[in-house]
Amino acid sequence: MIQTLQKLVELQGLDTEILALGQRMSAIPDTLRKEQGQYENAVRELHKAECARAAAEERGRQVKIDIATDAAQLKQLKDKQGQIRKNLEFQALTVEISNAEEHAVKHTTALEQLGVTLKELDERIVAKKEEVNIQKAALLAQAEEAKKAITELNVRLRRHRAIRREVEKTINQDALALYSRLLKTRAPYVVVPVVDGICTGCNIQLPVNVLSDIMKSDRLVTCETCARVLYLTEHLGK
Ligand SMILES: [Zn+2]
Numbered sequence: 707m708i709q710t711l712q713k714l715v716e717l718q719g720l721d722t723e724i725l726a727l728g729q730r731m732s733a734i735p736d737t738l739r740k741e742q743g744q745y746e747n748a749v750r751e752l753h754k755a756e757c758a759r760a761a762a763e764e765r766g767r768q769v770k771i772d773i774a775t776d777a778a779q780l781k782q783l784k785d786k787q788g789q790i791r792k793n794l795e796f797q798a799l800t801v802e803i804s805n806a807e808e809h810a811v812k813h814t815t816a817l818e819q820l821g822v823t824l825k826e827l828d829e830r831i832v833a834k835k836e837e838v839n840i841q842k843a844a845l846l847a848q849a850e851e852a853k854k855a856i857t858e859l860n861v862r863l864r865r866h867r868a869i870r871r872e873v874e875k876t877i878n879q880d881a882l883a884l885y886s887r888l889l890k891t892r893a894p895y896v897v898v899p900v901v902d903g904i905c906t907g908c909n910i911q912l913p914v915n916v917l918s919d920i921m922k923s924d925r926l927v928t929c930e931t932c933a934r935v936l937y938l939t940e941h942l943g944k
Pocket of ligand 1: 905906907908909910929930931932933934
């Protein structure tokens, strides 16, 4: 029976590793998704800056048209004023000219401000482009790494599963059936050592008769509380 226990513990060791390898394998897409998210975020930020620049440029074009209109209107008003002799009309035109000049100043200032904005946006676009390139390179590197990791994990998983099949063959059917059944609900530890009379699977003190059954080791003994298979480390020499 000690040999069976040894084999079950060996099987459990393999299953634990197979489980860990499987977990590492399934964590890979998450890492990639995170990297992908960062790249997409950088692309979005760049797009936002480019849109803002296009909008500022369009505003600039509009303001330039306004400035041209201002100049034409001002010229027209001044020409008109030059031909007027009546004082009242002359004064009214002076007010209109002053208003038009005010408009012109406002539009020129707006254009200057847009120039500053455009310069800032250009700098932002350069920075965002750089960020996109960095994230892209990181994503590609991560994908390459993931590919390598998956290949390596697959090799290890195949090797572990092959060893597991061999170990399985050496265990009697009843013990294997019990182990497999327990594995479904108690994974990863279904064969546990007894330490100071306590089942290390559930940390409950084992009754004396159970302990003496384990000592006899003529059959597999399970914990009455958690149903795990129990063994004494001294029996297994570890
Ligand atoms: Zn237990």
